[in-house]
Amino acid sequence: MLKNLYLMSGTDAFTKGGLDNVALTENAVCLEQTGGRYVLYGCFTSPEIRFPAFRQLTVSWNAETPKGTVVEAQARVLVDGEWTGWLTLGKWSPYIRRESLHQEAAKPAYVNGDTIHVPAGRASLAQLRIYLYTNDEQLTPLVRLLAASVRPVDWHWEEAEPYGRLLRLPAYSQQLRDPVFAKSMSAAVTLASMINRWGQDALPEELAWGMRDYALGDCFNYAFMTALAGGYGYQAYRAYLDPASVWQQVKAGHSIGLRMHYAANQEDAARLGLPVLPGAFATGADQCMALRGFELENGQVYVLVNDSLAPTDRQAEARYPAKEFWAAYSGEAVIITGKHPGEDEGHPIRRRAGLRALEQLGCYLFQSAEGEDLPLPEDFEGTLACTVPDGVAHATTAHKAFHYLSRSEEGAVRLPPELLSQAGRLTVYAINFSGGGLVGEVHTGN
Structure with a gap:
């Protein structure tokens, strides 16, 4: 285990923590039960964790988190011999409007989004706790993993080994996704690559809505990214990794996303103070890339990635020279080690529905299996889209060409005339703010 990483998962590990109105179930922490009813809130607290001296901590x-339940992760750190107060990383559930905390820089520590910063001095210990809440006495959240990683003050990077290794991950371009997320889609697209390699078939838009940070209106919160992956049943966590440690993760076959800061040209480099990444499609001042491995060619090491700033899915399978790539790498990574069978009920799902044509041409109303109309609410927040048959066998649904739609005044989905004139079967999606939603089919043309 890396000295700057702490992982707590499994029943044995959780027995080492403090339980307050919570209990241990199989490989998880849940709310305590009294008379067959769950208590409304409880808290699990980790032991104190010793790290190398640090000024940044991620949790x-x-x-x-079934609908009606929420968890809230917190941490405190020991700075120059004194403990800070407990700092929150935000409440989490796909079913709520998640908001990260952004505090003014202050001593001894403060929260900026998904990271705790120590602006002066050095922190040496940390402690984690997570609150579990429910508003339904028949439901409880289940906490399966708690992790922390620090960026050491004296961090000497080791270079990655110069060997070839290829992981097969589907690649997607964020340029082709819902324009609502055009500039903040890289983490969601990366997550889609990382979990779809195991057959998940999630759409980047579903993940973008599921991890959206409403404090900033974007999808750059990496704590929410790993929490969402956990809801899909994956063991996912964040860590500060040097290139050698990144190589070890790839060698083990894990999915890994890297946080990057780079310029595509000298002009942007001078303006933003970023290193140039030769051959990059566009400047990525804060960009996430799914790592596919390493390649050796004529003595040169290349890093293989899925670069979502590419204009097409095919072009997103990119490679960059290792020296320049590591100069652009921030040191922050998201790791997914695989899926745990039977632990994938923590995310909203896509539900099948019918579609009823309205008198207004091109407008279709979703219907339940019982024939009940399901109009989209007036304040609908989400993505409306459809795919058209193209005769191509796609590796994942997200590889299909998506057309983005609008809502009619009646709460129906409005299809444009150019799609209605094509003969075939259109698949229509209504993805809501939680990342779940409805999917149905419309037969068009002759």
Whole structure:
């Protein structure tokens, strides 16, 4: 285990923590029960964790949070011999409007989004706790993983080994996704690559809505990214990794996403103070890339990635020279080690529905299996889209060409005339703010 990474998962590990109105179930922490009813809130607290001296701390958690339940991760750090107060990384559930905390820089520590910063001095210890809440006495959240990683003050990077290794991950371009997320889609697209390699078939838009940070209106919160992956049943956490440690993760076959800061040209480099990444499609001042491995060619080491700033899915399978790539790498990574069978009920799902044509041409109303109309609410927040048959066998649904739609005044989905004139079967999606939603089919043309 890396000295700057702490992972707590499994029943044996959780027995080492403090339980307050919570209990241990199989490989998870849940709310305590009294008379067959769950208490409304409880808290699990980790032991004190010793790290190399640090000024930045990230926290990760994996939890199942059925609708009506929430978890809230917190941490405190020991700075120059004194403990800070407990700092929150935000409440989490796909079913709520998640908001990260952004505090003014202050001593001894403060929160900026998904990271705790120590602006002066050095921190040496940390402690984690996670609150579990429910408003339904028949439901409880389940916490399956709690993790922390620090960026050491004296961090000497080791270079990655110069060997070839290829992981097969589907590649997607964020340029082709819902324009609502055009500039903040890289983490969601990366997550889609990382979990779809195991057959998940998630759409980047579903993940973008599921991890959206409403404090900033974007999808750059990496704590929410790993929490969402945990809801899909994956062990996912964040860590500060040097290139050698990144190589070890790839060698083990894990999915890994890297946080990058780079310029595509000298002009942007001078303006933003970023290193140039030769051959990059566009400047990525804060960009996430899914790592596919390493390649050796004529003595040169290349890093293989899925670069979502590419204009097409095919072009997103890119490679960059290792020296320049590591100069652009921030040191922050998201790791997914695989899926745990039977632990994937913590995320909203896509539900099949019918579609009823309205008198207004091109407008279709979703219907339940019982024939009940399901109009989209007036304040609908989400993505409306459809795919058209193209005769191509796609590796994942997200590889299909998506057309983005609008809502009619009646709460129906409005299809444009150019799609209605094509003969075939259109698949229509209504993805809501939680990342779940409805999917149905419309037969068009002759």
